Amino acid sequence: MSSAPVGPLGPVVRLAPAKLNLTLAVVGRRPDGYHLLHSVMVPLALADRISLAILPGERADRLHVTGFAAGPDRDNLVVRAIAEARAAAGGAAETPALAVRLEKRIPVAAGLAGGSSDAAAALDGALEAWGLAAGTPGDPGLAVRAEAAARLGSDVPFFLAGGPACVEGRGERVTPLPAVRGTPPGILLVTPRLVVPTADVFAVHAASGVPPNGATRLTSEHLAAELRDGLDSRRLADRAGILAAANDLLGATAILVPGLVAFRRALTRLLGRPIGQSGSGPTLWVLYPSHGDAEAAARTVTSALAAGTLVGPGDGEPFVAATSITGELPGPSVGNDTRSER
Numbered sequence: 001m002s003s004a005p006v007g008p009l010g011p012v013v014r015l016a017p018a019k020l021n022l023t024l025a026v027v028g029r030r031p032d033g034y035h036l037l038h039s040v041m042v043p044l045a046l047a048d049r050i051s052l053a054i055l056p057g058e059r060a061d062r063l064h065v066t067g068f069a070a071g072p073d074r075d076n077l078v079v080r081a082i083a084e085a086r087a088a089a090g091g092a093a094e095t096p097a098l099a100v101r102l103e104k105r106i107p108v109a110a111g112l113a114g115g116s117s118d119a120a121a122a123l124d125g126a127l128e129a130w131g132l133a134a135g136t137p138g139d140p141g142l143a144v145r146a147e148a149a150a151r152l153g154s155d156v157p158f159f160l161a162g163g164p165a166c167v168e169g170r171g172e173r174v175t176p177l178p179a180v181r182g183t184p185p186g187i188l189l190v191t192p193r194l195v196v197p198t199a200d201v202f203a204v205h206a207a208s209g210v211p212p213n214g215a216t217r218l219t220s221e222h223l224a225a226e227l228r229d230g231l232d233s234r235r236l237a238d239r240a241g242i243l244a245a246a247n248d249l250l251g252a253t254a255i256l257v258p259g260l261v262a263f264r265r266a267l268t269r270l271l272g273r274p275i276g277q278s279g280s281g282p283t284l285w286v287l288y289p290s291h292g293d294a295e296a297a298a299r300t301v302t303s304a305l306a307a308g309t310l311v312g313p314g315d316g317e318p319f320v321a322a323t324s325i326t327g328e329l330p331g332p333s334v335g336n337d338t339r340s341e342r
């Protein structure tokens with residue numbers, strides 16, 4: 001007898017948000033070479049969109065990607081995520097082939113974890129498409145999902161948490177944090193058109209032999225504590241200077257992409273605000289009390305790029321976007337996705 005639960009009637013549609021590291025402390029190294037981290041991570045309104053629909057009678061999954069180029073489909077983390085979902089389903093349901101459409105709005109290899117977010121959304125979305133949504137009979141459960149996420153990549157477990165979180169270990173220890181209070185903080189993202197592989201940045205960091213920086217860890221722990229106590233957008237924006245400096249990978253990224261240092265300085269002069277780097281870069285972020293403030297800053301940057309008074313490193317003009325920190329990740333939805341992304 002088949003144990004197949006009934007899946008949704010329409011496609012499962014998810015927004016897969018970008019993430020920002022407000023802090024990133026490298027606190028040690030594991031024997032296998034992975035670095036131990038302490039990071040406050042937040043999801044952004046900027047998101048990829050993924051839809052998964054059952055392909056009746058077909059044997060192989062199909063992936064169609066639009067937007068930012070993400071390399072050959074076979075290398076897409078979404079393909080591996082669906083394989084992990086099949087393994088996690090473990091015979092609790094039939095797992096027919098899926099047609100997956102992925103709209104990439106997040107720049108790739110940019111420090112925004114777009115690929116990891118797509119993978120988390122695909123893992124969860126595939127299970128839902130097969131009738132194994134969280135909390136239903138046959139749901140493989142949180143621990144199995146978390147282990148699968150960690151196998152897919154260090155940033156993937158964060159996206160299962162559903163909001164801001166303190167991330168430790170290699171990325172697999174995720175402790176949810178309360179959202180920033182009040183108006184969602186605005187974020188200006190400026191991503192030079194350069195591919196900066198995370199592995200290269202960590203390798204340069206390791207080779208440089210810099211010992212763990214206790215100050216970054218303290219800033220990271222302090223921010224996590226402040227969020228737990230209830231921090232609002234304005235007070236978060238007041239901390240932009242301290243947060244912009246609290247990334248232990250800044251030096252390694254600068255060695256790999258020397259032009260990024262001058263670009264960061266030029267942005268500081270243009271906007272008069274501290275400029276941070278998300279994760280291993282090259283995305284730079286600027287924190288504002290509201291989305292409207294970030295939009296005004298985006299216009300300033302776009303005009304300066306058009307006028308040639310600001311020139312980014314890399315091939316072509318940087319990607320510039322005003323977005324905001326979101327309190328919670330968008331939940332599952334089926335069918336047409338009509339949610340606002342602000």
Ligand code: C5P
Pocket residue numbers: 033034035036037152153154155169170171198199200202203
């Ligand atoms: O886990 P993920 O495949 O996303 O990591 C990419 C690379 O970045 C790893 O192979 C490793 O070189 C480096 N990394 C690290 N420590 C982490 C996360 C990533 O050294 N915590």
